[in-house]
Amino acid sequence: MKNWKQMLFSLTLSAGLLTGAAAPALAAPQQPAVKVNNQTVEYKTGSPVNNQGTMLVPLRATLEAMDAKLQNAAGDTIYAIIDGKAVTLKSKLTVINGVTYAPVRVLGDAAGYEVSWDAQTRTVILKTKTASGSSQTAVNTAGGRGFMWEVESNGNTVYLVGSMHIADDSFYPLSPEFEEAFAEADYLGVEIDISKAADEAQQKLVLEMGMYQDGTTLKDHISGETYAKLGLVLKQAGLQANALDKFKPWVAESTLSSLKSATAGYEASSGIDLYFIQKAIERKLPIVELESYESQLGMFNNFSKELQEANLLAAIDNYDEIDESIDVMAEIWKSGDDELLLQLTNSFAGDAEYYKAMLVDRNIGMADKIDGYLKNGKNEEYFIVVGAAHYLGEHGIVKLLQDKGYKVVRK
Structure with a gap:
């Protein structure tokens, strides 16, 4: 159960850059x-x-x-x-x-x-859209409270927004507080700018890290039982049993999770961070990255062999329940329930390798970047959007900023 929830957490916590990593090897069951x-x-x-x-x-x-x-x-x-x-x-x-x-x-x-x-x-x-601004069939109500905090220092303001990297249309329109804060922003900050995912350099990096370069294939690196189960799930999804043979377990896991979540309507194209990235592009608003494609891919690639296979097996064994579990995470986001979000975040502390890589180390790096924005004294406003689970808990960004002396206010 822990590994299953862990796998889902990876999908919604990291910026979704792996959604199409294995695209050359997959044939979609139906053309959009x-x-x-x-x-x-x-x-x-x-x-x-x-x-x-x-x-x-x-x-x-x-x-x-x-x-x-x-x-x-x-x-x-x-x-x-x-x-x-x-x-x-x-x-x-x-x-x-x-x-x-x-x-x-x-x-x-x-x-x-x-x-x-x-x-x-x-x-x-x-x-x-009708004259009122909503579509002919849509109801113009906010998709949910979500998560947002405010930090002020040296004339600068930073809004910390918790994202669901995959979402659907039920998340929109966002609450007015999000739009009002974004309208005043001088910069949009994100984990990585996923609008650049199709760039040749990023695709090359994904393939270099995510594919075996030594002539071996996935079946050489995982147990026969796990490989056989993977083949059955891929067939169930309308794909060839060997469709992911060229890829490492962490790419196979992410691809399975993305395939299943997409069938339930949850996609990166509707994610909170990409929503604001597209609005920033329209406004010609500068986008700053708190991480990099290389750092995120490297994190997954550096997971131990044992952890990679455990996460892949969890995605396989719970494939039919992934969409229901993402529904739960979506409701946590929409309700803006800090307690439930904290419970989810803390549930992963038991796996030291996973927790340190996915949360502890990354949170320190992002908090340091935010600290720099607050200290530059340029009277600027930053609108920061990263995965919601990065914020709470003993090792969360909110606590790290508080430890640096900042007052962090929940909005």
């Missing part, structure tokens, strides 16, 4: 689709792609389906005509086989559509 006001978009060139948890769509065809017109796309800037007005969007663009792709949520928001995800049919749904 896009519907605009109940009309399926027919793509003549290209098709929607789930890339590292972000749904990318062919730019020109999707804008046309939303009655918008692409004028030009250069670098990370989109120029379009929406409702007869010239609009400039800042967004990460990706070119696949000569077709330019962009995140569907960025396009939908700009064109005045409510964007949601139907996990059962694997369909992105865009519906025109």
Whole structure:
């Protein structure tokens, strides 16, 4: 049971950068689709792609389906005509086989559509918003209280926001306190900027660390029993039994967890941190990283052989219950219940290797970065978004900042 909860904790605590690590080896059971006001978009060139948890769509065809017109796309800037007005969007663009792709949520928001995800049919749904600002079918109520703290020092203000790295549309809209604090921010701080996940350098790093380079395969590094169980679960998911043979146990574990959570509608594309990253890109707000892709990947890669297999086996044995367990974590976030979050965090202290790597060491590093922001004396505001479980407990960021003399106020 401990390893099962531990595996889920990894999925929601780290920034979800492994969601698509094994993508070249996997074939999705069903191609994602896009519907605009109940009309399926027919793509003549290209098709929607789930890339590292972000749904990318062919730019020109999707804008046309939303009655918008692409004028030009250069670098990370989109120029379009929406409702007869010239609009400039800042967004990460990706070119696949000569077709330019962009995140569907960025396009939908700009064109005045409510964007949601139907996990059962694997369909992105865009519906025109009503005059009140909500979609024709959506209820405009906050998705939950969430977690946020405020720290002030030397004229600087830091808001500490707890994220769920995978989420669904029920989390939105966020409570006004989040949006108001973000609107005044000079910087957005995140664990890592996952909008860069598709960059060639990051993909190369994932493959270098996550794949075996010595000619061996996954079956050479885990027990025969674990390997056989993995094959059965992959077949259950509509994949080949050997689909993950090239990858190390920690990549296989994360891939299984991500596959199952996605079927329940929880994806990195709806995560709290990516939501604010996309808004920061639109505002041209500087994004600072408290960690790095290399440090997060290295943490997983440096787990002992025993811990990697234990976590993988937990993901296999509890595959059918992963979505229900993430539901529980989602409710903890929405309720903003500090006591339940603390109980969850403390439940992992029994495994010294895991707890030290996932929480203790990382929390110290992030708290030191935040301390530096508070001390720079530039009268700036930082909006920091990291996994919610990093904040509470004896080794949490809140306690570490308090030990440095700061007053941390729950909002």
